[in-house]
Amino acid sequence: MIEFVKGEVAYHEADYLAVDVHGVGYQVFVPNPFVFSDGEEVMLYAHFVVREDAQLLYGFKTKRERNLFRLLLEVSGVGPKAALAMLTHMQPEALVQAIQIEDVKTLTKLPGVGKKTAQRLVLDLKDKLAKLGWEQGPLLMPETAPGPALAGGERDVIDALLALGYNEEEAEWAARESKQKDGVEMGTEEWIKKALQAMMKR
Structure with a gap:
C-alpha cells in the first residue's frame, strides 16, 4: 500500500499531477490540480486503487481529506472518480455540512450526483461523520448573480x-x-x- 507521495510537481493536467519522485513520474489524481505550481515540492496522502484494467493513484493534501474520500467510496454508487469530483467542487467541510444538515438540493449540484445518490450520502454518512468528529463548515455555493459576458x-x-x-x-x-x-x-x-x-x- 502506498501511504504518501513526496516529490516535485513536474506538470499538471486538468485532473492530475505528474509528481517527480527521484526521477520517476507518478500520475496522481487530485482535487483542483491547478492550485499546485510546476516545480512545487508536495507531499500527498495517497489512496491506491487497483482494477483489472488500471492502477490509479489519488492524492490529497491532508489525511483528513483522504479519509473523507474513503468514506465517500463506502456509499453505494460512488466510485473514485465521483468522489474526487465532489472534493474538487466543494471543500471537505462544506461537503460534510451539506450531508449533516441533509441538504439534498446542494448535494445534487455536485457533478454526477442525482437525488438518489444524494440521499444515500446522507443516509450512509451522516452518523459516521458525526462519530468521527467532523465539524460543520460554511457551505461554498456562491449566490452571486452572473455578471456580464467575459471574453479572451x-x-x-x-x-x-x-x-x-x-x-x-x-x-x-x-x-x-x-x-x-x-x-x-x-x-x-x-x-x-x-x-x-x-x-x-x-
Whole structure:
C-alpha cells in the first residue's frame, strides 16, 4: 500500500499531477490540480486503487481529506472518480455540512450526483461523520448573480473551471474575482490557479 507521495510537481493536467519522485513520474489524481505550481515540492496522502484494467493513484493534501474520500467510496454508487469530483467542487467541510444538515438540493449540484445518490450520502454518512468528529463548515455555493459576458483569456479560465466541475455562474464569478486589477498581464495558468484559490475562500 502506498501511504504518501513526496516529490516535485513536474506538470499538471486538468485532473492530475505528474509528481517527480527521484526521477520517476507518478500520475496522481487530485482535487483542483491547478492550485499546485510546476516545480512545487508536495507531499500527498495517497489512496491506491487497483482494477483489472488500471492502477490509479489519488492524492490529497491532508489525511483528513483522504479519509473523507474513503468514506465517500463506502456509499453505494460512488466510485473514485465521483468522489474526487465532489472534493474538487466543494471543500471537505462544506461537503460534510451539506450531508449533516441533509441538504439534498446542494448535494445534487455536485457533478454526477442525482437525488438518489444524494440521499444515500446522507443516509450512509451522516452518523459516521458525526462519530468521527467532523465539524460543520460554511457551505461554498456562491449566490452571486452572473455578471456580464467575459471574453479572451477569461473564457479560457472559465472553461478550465467548467472542466473541473464548477458551473457557469461559479466559474464566471471566480474569473472576475481573481482578475488582475492593476493592469499587469497574467498568464492563463496563473489566473486559473488564483480563480481556484478564490473559490476555496468563498
